[in-house]
Amino acid sequence: MNRFHRWYCRSDHWFRLADGRLLPWAVGTLPLGDHLLELGCGPGRVTPALAALVPHVTSIDIDRQALGEVRARAPAARPVAGSAVELPFECASFSSAVACAMLHHVAGSGDQRRLVAETWRVLRPGGWFVGCDPLDGLVMRILHLGGTFRPLTPGRLERILHDSGFDDIEVATTGSYVRWRARRV
Numbered sequence: 457m458n459r460f461h462r463w464y465c466r467s468d469h470w471f472r473l474a475d476g477r478l479l480p481w482a483v484g485t486l487p488l489g490d491h492l493l494e495l496g497c498g499p500g501r502v503t504p505a506l507a508a509l510v511p512h513v514t515s516i517d518i519d520r521q522a523l524g525e526v527r528a529r530a531p532a533a534r535p536v537a538g539s540a541v542e543l544p545f546e547c548a549s550f551s552s553a554v555a556c557a558m559l560h561h562v563a564g565s566g567d568q569r570r571l572v573a574e575t576w577r578v579l580r581p582g583g584w585f586v587g588c589d590p591l592d593g594l595v596m597r598i599l600h601l602g603g604t605f606r607p608l609t610p611g612r613l614e615r616i617l618h619d620s621g622f623d624d625i626e627v628a629t630t631g632s633y634v635r636w637r638a639r640r641v
């Protein structure tokens with residue numbers, strides 16, 4: 457991530473957008489079960505909202521520094537350092553998974569596919585995978601200059617979810633964001 461992005465992920469502007477609008481729009485009233493996996497939690501701006509929805513949250517990120525902030529913001533969540541492309545968890549460990557604004561930061565389309573397949577692997581049957589991500593656009597490209605920006609089209613996202621084994625797939629857009637909901641049956 458570029459320096460602007462590191463700052464923005466910690467800002468109140470992002471908190472209001474992510475916690476107040478994007479996350480509720482993505483999650484809705486889906487049943488998330490007892491143990492949620494948060495993929496790419498960053499400094500944990502949305503972790504407290506997730507921790508309020510379920511008894512247990514495990515939050516993974518490749519950025520160890522950000523995980524320290526997760527501990528402070530959401531003491532109930534279990535922060536784990538690692539890559540969502542190779543999840544360090546047993547199969548069928550979680551009742552749900554959430555990825556808020558992280559998929560476009562995953563370097564290659566092969567890695568994005570692996571992340572979705574790994575999420576399917578660690579979900580229990582019946583578990584929902586929910587997420588939101590920015591769509592491609594000039595402003596988004598400028599915001600990500602010097603960092604990784606691999607936005608997915610709604611169609612490609614749907615294909616990846618389908619190819620990874622997910623069912624009950626729903627993909628929708630609003631303004632500059634896409635959300636998805638998909639279930640491991």
Ligand SMILES: C[S@@+](CC[C@H](N)C(=O)[O-])C[C@H]1O[C@@H](n2cnc3c(N)ncnc32)[C@H](O)[C@@H]1O
Pocket residue numbers: 465474495496497498499500501502516517518519522538539540541555556557558561562563
């Ligand atoms: C824009 S931040 C979003 C943070 C948080 N989800 C939020 O909504 O505030 C994207 C995060 O994805 C993380 N990330 C990127 N690639 C990752 C990977 N392969 N595995 C785990 N986390 C990753 C980055 O380190 C960064 O913290």
